[in-house]
Amino acid sequence: MQHYRLAALSICLTLASGCFESAPSEDGADEPDRFLQISEGQSLVDHAPVDFDVPLWPDGRIPYWFDDGTLSPDLGPVSAEHRRQVEAGMRAWEVATGGVIDFYPCERGVTCPADDDHYLSLRYSKRGYGCSVGRQPDPTDGYARFRFPTSRVLNESSILHELGHGIGLRHEHQRVDAFGWLDETAEATDEHLG
Known part of the structure; x- marks a missing residue:
């Protein structure tokens, strides 16, 4: 094996x-x-x-959705470049765990699970990087979330670190x-x- x-x-x-x-x-x-x-x-x-x-993701499968501006209207939708950078971090976790962790995109209100805490919402934040630990809602707004700054280039190690929290690691x-x-x-x- x-x-x-x-x-x-x-x-x-x-x-x-x-x-x-x-x-x-x-x-x-x-x-x-x-x-x-x-x-x-x-x-x-x-x-x-x-x-x-820590509530963990069933079978290591983590649905995610990038904010289209509805969660952070003052900061706007997540840019295509930031999506690419965050998804590269997701792929790194998938490869490192031999596919045990599987991030997959979903469309909020359509293909995402009905409960808001059952998918990871990715959005901009004025407070910088942060992430809920595991599959649990953030107390401020009820979403399991990964937040990151609006800077032009995101920090790769910070993305990996926060995704680790999203997976359920402390x-x-x-x-x-x-x-x-x-x-x-x-x-x-x-x-x-x-």
């Missing part, structure tokens, strides 16, 4: 407790030792964090058991945060 390694496309994102396979250490405690391999035919949902109540430091896996030291903090 062919295996796929989940690529580290997005800084700070992991599959929480499902990201690493555990191996007993010398003291008998489980420690993560390598990235999870997702076998062909398995669902990413099977490996999602169990310590968060930051590794947000794990319920984060302190069992992560150590914060003054030296590391100074080195990385100056």
